[in-house]
Amino acid sequence: xxxxxxxxxxxxxxxxxxxxxxxxxxxxxxxxxxxxxxxxxxxxxxxxxxxxxxxxxxxxxxxxxxxxxxxxxxxxxxxxxxxxxxxxxxxxxxxxxxxxxxxxxxxxxxxxxxxxxxxxxxxxxxxxxxxxxxxxxxxxxxxxxxxxxxxxxxxxxxxxxxxxxxxxxxxxxxxxxxxxxxxxxxxxxxxxxxxxxxxxxxxxxxxxxxxxxxxxxxxxxxxxxxxxxxxxxxxxxxxxxxxxxxx
Amino acid sequence: xxxxxxxxxxxxxxxxxxxxxxxxxxxxxxxxxxxxxxxxxxxxxxxxxxxxxxxxxxxxxxxxxxxxxxxxxxxxxxxxxxxxxxxxxxxxxxxxxxxxxxxxxxxxxxxxxxxxxxxxxxxxxxxxxxxxxxxxxxxxxxxxxxxxxxxxxxxxxxxxxxxxxxxxxxxxxxxxxxxxxxxxxxxxxxxxxxxxxxxxxxxxxxxxxxxxxxxxxxxxxxxxxxxxxxxxxxxxxxxxxxxxxxxxxxxxxxxxxxxxxxxxxxxxxxxxxxxxxxxxxxxxxxxxxxxxxxxxxxxxxxxxxxxxxxxxxxxxxxxxxxx
Numbered sequence: 001x002x003x004x005x006x007x008x009x010x011x012x013x014x015x016x017x018x019x020x021x022x023x024x025x026x027x028x029x030x031x032x033x034x035x036x037x038x039x040x041x042x043x044x045x046x047x048x049x050x051x052x053x054x055x056x057x058x059x060x061x062x063x064x065x066x067x068x069x070x071x072x073x074x075x076x077x078x079x080x081x082x083x084x085x086x087x088x089x090x091x092x093x094x095x096x097x098x099x100x101x102x103x104x105x106x107x108x109x110x111x112x113x114x115x116x117x118x119x120x121x122x123x124x125x126x127x128x129x130x131x132x133x134x135x136x137x138x139x140x141x142x143x144x145x146x147x148x149x150x151x152x153x154x155x156x157x158x159x160x161x162x163x164x165x166x167x168x169x170x171x172x173x174x175x176x177x178x179x180x181x182x183x184x185x186x187x188x189x190x191x192x193x194x195x196x197x198x199x200x201x202x203x204x205x206x207x208x209x210x211x212x213x214x215x216x217x218x219x220x221x222x223x224x225x226x227x228x229x230x231x232x233x234x235x236x237x238x239x240x241x242x243x244x245x246x247x
Numbered sequence: 248x249x250x251x252x253x254x255x256x257x258x259x260x261x262x263x264x265x266x267x268x269x270x271x272x273x274x275x276x277x278x279x280x281x282x283x284x285x286x287x288x289x290x291x292x293x294x295x296x297x298x299x300x301x302x303x304x305x306x307x308x309x310x311x312x313x314x315x316x317x318x319x320x321x322x323x324x325x326x327x328x329x330x331x332x333x334x335x336x337x338x339x340x341x342x343x344x345x346x347x348x349x350x351x352x353x354x355x356x357x358x359x360x361x362x363x364x365x366x367x368x369x370x371x372x373x374x375x376x377x378x379x380x381x382x383x384x385x386x387x388x389x390x391x392x393x394x395x396x397x398x399x400x401x402x403x404x405x406x407x408x409x410x411x412x413x414x415x416x417x418x419x420x421x422x423x424x425x426x427x428x429x430x431x432x433x434x435x436x437x438x439x440x441x442x443x444x445x446x447x448x449x450x451x452x453x454x455x456x457x458x459x460x461x462x463x464x465x466x467x468x469x470x471x472x473x474x475x476x477x478x479x480x481x482x483x484x485x486x487x488x489x490x491x492x493x494x495x496x497x498x499x500x501x502x503x504x505x506x507x508x509x510x511x512x513x514x515x516x517x518x519x520x521x522x523x524x525x526x527x528x529x530x531x532x533x534x535x536x537x538x539x540x541x542x543x544x545x546x547x548x549x550x551x552x553x554x555x556x557x558x559x560x561x562x563x564x565x566x567x568x569x570x
Contacts, residue, residue, distance in 0.1 A: 013499055013519050017386045037500050093362070119384050119499060123364050128320065128352035137321045137432035140349035157494070158345045159447060161439035167432035177500060178493055210361040214377065215390040219525060225542050230551030233560040236531070237567045239547060244529045246508040247475065
């Protein structure tokens with residue numbers, strides 16, 4: 001069983017977000033980049049399945065410029081067997097999905113895992129688009145994955161509950177919270193080994209851009225918080241009713 | 248030409264969110280010289296389908312076939328993409344819900360369309376077509392231009408008001424050829440949380456953080472939720488500690504919510520938490536630490552011990568509701 005996991009190269013969740021070039025670009029200065037938190041969960045679960053001998057190899061992939069290799073190396077340090085970087089400055093989700101689908105077609109992966117969304121542009125599109133390019137099932141917002149030979153059982157979050165889904169390989173699943181209990185962090189040994197693991201760089205295929213981000217905005221500053229005395233909670237009720245009109 | 252709207256139903260019924268979505272789509276249809284056409288899958292009565300005509304739909308396509316009774320993203324996206332082609336739709340609009348997010352990317356590939364996930368308002372401009380959406384998990388917004396001829400959008404919940412626009416609506420049974428292998432992924436069980444207002448549906452949310460010290464102290468939050476008809480949610484540490492289920496976790500890596508009123512009790516307001524809730528219309532924070540970052544983001548605040556403030560507030564709310 002060969003599994004491909006798509007690794008997002010995203011700003012650390014604690015980052016203060018700023019923009020540059022007349023708000024057309026994200027300001028990368030002082031930003032620490034990490035493996036996306038959902039992909040971390042995805043990779044962790046795949047390692048558990050590999051240890052249970054249900055998966056043979058785990059390949060990490062990213063579509064990006066040389067700068068994303070540090071993030072791929074981190075995925076290798078956590079435990080992925082090898083990595084692929086598609087050498088391109090990704091323009092939109094469709095472009096990224098197309099590149100990954102092309103790699104899948106060449107190398108025949110049985111399962112593709114992505115995070116449910118990147119934590120920068122929050123599109124949540126790439127996994128489903130890859131599945132569509134490959135003509136295979138996609139299971140979105142997956143909170144559990146189990147394998148039994150060629151069969152898989154997944155639990156997907158839906159509005160107001162959960163669905164249990166059975167499918168067979170090949171398929172694409174997008175991982176969300178619950179996919180693994182706690183994300184693994186690289187061990188010293190893992191970091192040493194990662195340096196020797198193979199990180200292949202492949203050329204991108206062409207794909208027209210269908211969307212573009214033209215401007216970034218920060219949320220408008222809020223008016224100062226109105227403080228209410230702890231001994232006068234009735235005043236809060238009055239404000240919520242008369243001023244804010246929400247109760 | 249048409250704006251095709253995927254109107255999800257729940258056991259044959261539409262929700263308020265369905266009408267918000269339809270109203271939004273209808274507004275785009277009016278601005279682009281299109282007709283509004285709805286599509287739904289499942290056993291929905293004609294009476295229920297006709298309700299869609301009150302919000303601008305001139306036609307609703309309905310598929311009641313047994314093979315589509317359970318959701319499967321691959322087959323559903325073929326059904327929807329084929330409907331979009333048959334109706335010459337230049338827009339396909341979904342809710343930014345679990346199923347909308349599962350379908351919209353596949354449909355957009357099939358239609359060679361541009362996709363904007365998570366629109367928060369009507370287009371900023373139609374020529375060029377620009378949608379404003381959230382980015383960086385709510386820490387920022389972006390203008391997102393769609394350059395394709397066909398455009399697929401998903402609309403965030405609670406971001407558009409219902410607008411009535413009564414039309415005579417035609418009900419049409421609809422199907423298309425879908426290969427058997429598109430049904431490989433099968434739903435074998437559905438576990439519904441019954442009797443609970445879902446976190447993303449609730450218009451008022453009462454949220455608890457680690458400041459509440461333990462799961463045994465959620466009673467007063469449940470009481471407040473009961474009084475206000477609110478849903479209950481929590482911060483990440485609370486769900487990580489298993490005090491509350493993961494489905495209640497709101498924040499950057501949990502659910503992103505936008506209720507009319509968000510009441511945070513014993514939640515410090517870490518940047519990741521705020522990212523998931525800062526689209527709430529009004530935020531109230533109750534915390535014993537006056538330095539808690541949540542006070543910077545909130546509209547109303549009380550500095551005090553939750554175990555004293557919340558019971559008093561519940562009394563005051565009860566009296567207000569009774570008056």
